[in-house]
Amino acid sequence: MTNDLPRIYLDNSATTPIHPEVASAMSELLIRCYGNPSSIHFLGRESRIIIEKARKSMAQALGCSPSEIFFTSGGTESDNMACRCAVENLGICRIISSSLEHHAITHVLDQLHKVHGTEICWLPNDPQGILDMNQLQQWLKESRDLNIPTLVTLMHGNNEIGNMLEIEKVAALCKAHNALFHSDMVQTVGHYPLNFTEMGLDMASGSAHKFYGPKGVGFIYIRGGLSLGAMMAGGSQERNMRGGTENLPGIAGMSLALELSVSSMDQRRERISRLKNRLKEGILEAIPGVTFNGNIKGPTMYQVLSVSFPPHPKGEMLLFHLDIEGICASGGSACSSGAESRSHVLNGIGMPKDRTAVRFSLGSHNTEEEIDRTLHVLRKILLDAS
Amino acid sequence: MTNDLPRIYLDNSATTPIHPEVASAMSELLIRCYGNPSSIHFLGRESRIIIEKARKSMAQALGCSPSEIFFTSGGTESDNMACRCAVENLGICRIISSSLEHHAITHVLDQLHKVHGTEICWLPNDPQGILDMNQLQQWLKESRDLNIPTLVTLMHGNNEIGNMLEIEKVAALCKAHNALFHSDMVQTVGHYPLNFTEMGLDMASGSAHKFYGPKGVGFIYIRGGLSLGAMMAGGSQERNMRGGTENLPGIAGMSLALELSVSSMDQRRERISRLKNRLKEGILEAIPGVTFNGNIKGPTMYQVLSVSFPPHPKGEMLLFHLDIEGICASGGSACSSGAESRSHVLNGIGMPKDRTAVRFSLGSHNTEEEIDRTLHVLRKILLDAS
Numbered sequence: 001m002t003n004d005l006p007r008i009y010l011d012n013s014a015t016t017p018i019h020p021e022v023a024s025a026m027s028e029l030l031i032r033c034y035g036n037p038s039s040i041h042f043l044g045r046e047s048r049i050i051i052e053k054a055r056k057s058m059a060q061a062l063g064c065s066p067s068e069i070f071f072t073s074g075g076t077e078s079d080n081m082a083c084r085c086a087v088e089n090l091g092i093c094r095i096i097s098s099s100l101e102h103h104a105i106t107h108v109l110d111q112l113h114k115v116h117g118t119e120i121c122w123l124p125n126d127p128q129g130i131l132d133m134n135q136l137q138q139w140l141k142e143s144r145d146l147n148i149p150t151l152v153t154l155m156h157g158n159n160e161i162g163n164m165l166e167i168e169k170v171a172a173l174c175k176a177h178n179a180l181f182h183s184d185m186v187q188t189v190g191h192y193p194l195n196f197t198e199m200g201l202d203m204a205s206g207s208a209h210k211f212y213g214p215k216g217v218g219f220i221y222i223r224g225g226l227s228l229g230a231m232m233a234g235g236s237q238e239r240n241m242r243g244g245t246e247n248l249p250g251i252a253g254m255s256l257a258l259e260l261s262v263s264s265m266d267q268r269r270e271r272i273s274r275l276k277n278r279l280k281e282g283i284l285e286a287i288p289g290v291t292f293n294g295n296i297k298g299p300t301m302y303q304v305l306s307v308s309f310p311p312h313p314k315g316e317m318l319l320f321h322l323d324i325e326g327i328c329a330s331g332g333s334a335c336s337s338g339a340e341s342r343s344h345v346l347n348g349i350g351m352p353k354d355r356t357a358v359r360f361s362l363g364s365h366n367t368e369e370e371i372d373r374t375l376h377v378l379r380k381i382l383l384d385a386s
Numbered sequence: 387m388t389n390d391l392p393r394i395y396l397d398n399s400a401t402t403p404i405h406p407e408v409a410s411a412m413s414e415l416l417i418r419c420y421g422n423p424s425s426i427h428f429l430g431r432e433s434r435i436i437i438e439k440a441r442k443s444m445a446q447a448l449g450c451s452p453s454e455i456f457f458t459s460g461g462t463e464s465d466n467m468a469c470r471c472a473v474e475n476l477g478i479c480r481i482i483s484s485s486l487e488h489h490a491i492t493h494v495l496d497q498l499h500k501v502h503g504t505e506i507c508w509l510p511n512d513p514q515g516i517l518d519m520n521q522l523q524q525w526l527k528e529s530r531d532l533n534i535p536t537l538v539t540l541m542h543g544n545n546e547i548g549n550m551l552e553i554e555k556v557a558a559l560c561k562a563h564n565a566l567f568h569s570d571m572v573q574t575v576g577h578y579p580l581n582f583t584e585m586g587l588d589m590a591s592g593s594a595h596k597f598y599g600p601k602g603v604g605f606i607y608i609r610g611g612l613s614l615g616a617m618m619a620g621g622s623q624e625r626n627m628r629g630g631t632e633n634l635p636g637i638a639g640m641s642l643a644l645e646l647s648v649s650s651m652d653q654r655r656e657r658i659s660r661l662k663n664r665l666k667e668g669i670l671e672a673i674p675g676v677t678f679n680g681n682i683k684g685p686t687m688y689q690v691l692s693v694s695f696p697p698h699p700k701g702e703m704l705l706f707h708l709d710i711e712g713i714c715a716s717g718g719s720a721c722s723s724g725a726e727s728r729s730h731v732l733n734g735i736g737m738p739k740d741r742t743a744v745r746f747s748l749g750s751h752n753t754e755e756e757i758d759r760t761l762h763v764l765r766k767i768l769l770d771a772s
Contacts, residue, residue: 007428014422014430015631027413030600036400040705041714043393044400073459073602076620076630088501104620104629111619115474209631214416216459216602216633233497234462234490243490244462245401245595247602250636319426328427 005326008370013159013187013304013361014330018253019212019260026214026253037246038237047248054255058219061262063195070220070238071251075186075207078220079104079153081231081242082182082203086151087112089229092180094119094150096139098131099348100163101155102184106344109153123154128295129163129349136170140177150179156204157187160345160359161294162304164188171200180226186210186218190261191269191303196221203228208250212364213257217250264364272362273302275371279360280305282375287382293349293357305360308351312382315356322358325377329360391712394756399545399573399690399747400716405598408643412600412635423632424623433634440641444605447648449581456606456624457637461572461593464606465490465539467617467628468568468589472537473498475615478566480505480536482525484517485734486549487541488570490591492730495539509540514681515549515735522556526563536565542590543573546731546745547680548690550574557586566612572596572604573687576647577655582607589614594636598750599643603636650750658748659688661757665746666691668761673768679735679743691746694737698768701742708744711763716745 009017029050035043037051052066059066072078083105086092095109099122112118121139124132131154143150152174157164167183174181182203188194189204190211196204203226207218222228222241234243261268283290289310294300314321322329331343346357360374395403415436421429423437438452445452458464469491472478481495485508498504507525510518517540529536538560543550553569560567568589574580575590576597582590589612593604608614608627620629647654669676675696680686700707708715717729732743746760 009429011422011425011427011429014425015420017420018416020417023413023416026416027409030404030409030412031406034401034403035714036397039397039400039714039716041397041709041716042712043395043397043714073463073633074630076618077459079620080618080629088497102620103622107616107619107629111474207631214633214635215631216636230493232462232466233493234466234488236489243466243493244460245593245601247459247600247636249600250602250633323427326428328421328425328429330425330427 008327008366008374010360010362010366010370010374011328011330012363013210013359015209015215016212016363017365018209018214019257021260022213022253022257025256026249029249029252033248037248038235047246050248050252051246054251057255058258061258062189062221063197064221065224068196068221068224070222070241071246072218072220072242073216073247074218075184075205075210076104077231078205078207078218079184080108081220082205082228083108083112083151083153084231085228086180086182087116087118089227090149090180092118092149092151094121094143094148096121096123096136096150096152096179098123098125098154100125100129100158100345101153102159102186103344105153105155105184125348127350129158129161129293129345130295130298131165137173140173140179143179144177150177151182152179153182153184155184155187157185157301158294158345159187160343161306161349162300163295164299164301167201168199174202175200187301190258191265191301193265202226208254208257211257211261214250214253217247217254219254268364269302272364272366275362275366275368276302276305278368278371279374282371283307283378286375286379293346293351303362305362307358307360309356309358309382311354312356314381315354318356318358318381321381322377327374327377329358331357331359394713394752394760396746396748396752396756396760397714397716398749399596399745401595401601402598402749403751404595404600404639405643405646407646408599408639411642412639415635415638419634423634424621433632436634436638437632440637443641444644447644448575448607449583450607451610454582454607454610456608456627457632458604458606458628459602459633460604461488461570461591461596462490463617464591464593464604465570466494467606468591468614469494469498469537469539470617471614472566472568473502473504475613476535476566478504478535478537480507480529480534482507482509482522482536482538482565484509484511484540486511486515486544486731487539488545488572489730491539491541491570511734513736515544515547515679515731516681516684517551523559526559526565529565530563536563537568538565539568539570541570541573543571543687544680544731545573546729547692547735548686549681550685550687553587554585560588561586576644577651577687577689579651588612594640594643597643597647600636600639603633603640605640654750655688658750658752661748661752661754662688662691664754665757665760668757669693669764672761672765679732679737689748691748693744693746695742695744695768697740698742700767701740704742704744704767707767708763713760713763717743
């Protein structure tokens with residue numbers, strides 16, 4: 001590990017560097033606005049105003065009403081809350097999902113099955129990670145015919161392979177079959193234009209640190225009229241939907257980060273797409289036998305490139321070699337990188353065991369020079385030694 | 387509301403102003419350490435080191451092993467996790483608690499009763515809020531004799547009336563009867579010398595913003611060997627005990643706040659106790675018929691004074707009058723102040739409806755001048771007008 005190397009951060013799906021304006025606003029609020037937003041005195045009211053302003057701004061950015069946005073500690077809590085409360089408070093008995101979801105979904109579904117006996121239906125997928133929509137329709141039809149209260153939870157953008165769901169189509173399908181629809185949108189909030197109301201969602205999850213905001217704060221969108229109820233029981237915060245003193249600097253930081261991300265979205269997308277293409281073309285050109293994971297023909301996220309490198313003596317240690325050269329990338333999801341040798345998503349798409357996956361995920365700060373250096377380093381590791 | 391009045395903040399049980407050193411450390415980390423602690427590259431490892439350093443420091447301050455500290459989003463999550471996982475993962479069928487607990491406990495117990503049919507035994511208390519220890523012993527004996535897996539959850543320091551539990555005694559009682567013991571220590575962590583191991587606790591909850599740390603982060607202590615399991619299912623963070631990308635600046639801020647609080651504890655306690663006495667004596671002298679809520683003879687927290695003012699035309703609006711004069715205090719718990727006319731704790735000790743409760747909770751920044759001005763304002767409101 002060479003500490004004075006310029007770092008090239010290509011792990012933006014794991015987490016993004018915070019926007020300097022966001023950090024600066026939070027630093028000021030940490031000191032100045034310490035009142036408990038539930039307190040009725042001046043300092044409490046001042047804090048309350050900031051929180052409600054943040055809620056309004058986020059609702060505007062996401063095409064919904066402020067009363068449909070609830071602040072949480074992050075995407076994992078929002079995902080847990082959506083699934084758990086649907087079962088415990090809305091009488092959901094069947095949940096249709098996919099094994100390619102984030103563990104914040106798959107593991108809570110395992111819990112619900114164990115604790116409540118909830119039936120979990122795992123949608124099959126093909127080697128490109130494309131979900132079987134016919135099976136979804138068939139299960140939804142069965143749910144409607146047999147009157148089984150059903151929730152569908154499918155992520156908008158896959159964090160490992162970048163596949164994107166045809167979300168409006170799934171939402172319409174759910175609606176037509178009286179099923180609820182939740183989407184983990186942790187990877188797309190702030191990166192894609194979203195209008196929750198028009199998209200026909202019942203619930204959605206988001207996390208600030210994926211769009212240049214702070215860690216430790218997120219939100220859940222709950223369509224008006226849906227009485228999901230609280231997972232975190234306690235004080236009457238968030239209109240009784242989430243107990244616990246509000247993380248004021250985090251909430252204000254998240255709302256500012258979303259504003260900034262939305263306002264620079266088109267420009268960022270264009271820029272990052274170009275860089276991703278440069279990286280993809282460069283890899284294709286340099287490395288014989290390389291392929292890419294995920295949906296090849298359909299829509300994938302512009303910021304994620306999941307590469308499948310052919311068998312190579314340095315394959316297993318590729319990430320470490322990249323790290324030594326100052327390049328930050330990951331094998332799959334960061335959340336599990338300490339735990340498993342191979343991610344459940346890569347297993348789920350049946351990626352051959354002798355190939356090596358590297359997820360490059362790009363951000364607003366990346367440059368052409370960084371991409372070129374990454375290509376140079378890849379060639380050095382994989383070609384010079386062979 | 388006069389904005390240029392010097393504010394006197396006497397609501398430190400609701401939340402404390404952040405320590406400037408903590409805010410400054412967090413501001414730096416927000417920018418510098420953005421790597422996901424689960425990432426295996428340099429930036430991830432750098433973040434991981436900070437988190438584990440914080441865990442070690444906290445464990446040292448709290449008399450336990452680093453492996454017994456798990457980071458959460460706050461006291462509410464920790465309380466929910468302790469109770470919920472005890473029922474769902476440890477087979478607890480009976481929970482003994484008190485209606486004077488924080489809603490983060492009472493409301494999750496209501497949930498568990500509703501969802502899992504858990505038997506909830508509410509300990510009676512007297513008008514001073516002292517719990518019936520004979521009843522506790524009787525229930526524990528019954529649990530042991532009938533082999534009912536039982537959890538006792540009782541807070542260390544009551545946030546509204548300041549009563550303190552004889553925690554070692556309760557811990558010993560639980561141990562003798564094979565019951566688990568959890569304590570909500572949100573009000574005492576950082577304010578009292580604590581040694582979780584010696585105290586004989588199985589679980590404890592803490593929240594950073596109650597000891598001059600940031601909002602949105604807390605911890606749960608889980609005694610080694612107790613397989614509580616996760617409430618928040620997701621990634622393998624916190625050794626599979628709490629999914630979700632770690633709130634690094636919050637965690638580091640909490641650990642620094644605890645270090646600072648512990649190192650200045652004796653001095654602060656002496657200083658705040660003196661100020662509280664000054665306030666108490668002054669109120670007793672000035673206001674005929676005034677009394678104090680909570681345990682009169684036994685131990686109460688040095689930082690909390692819950693006053694019961696006699697019937698008065700301005701009684702109902704007393705907090706508002708104080709606020710107009712720049713004095714921040716609360717009626718009971720801040721968490722419910724928007725929601726109810728009267729707190730469940732004040733109802734629980736049978737406080738007469740025609741009297742007015744004001745909780746003054748003191749902090750490290752308060753001064754004699756502030757106490758004297760508060761006394762002056764109280765006299766002005768309650769005596770000049772009558």
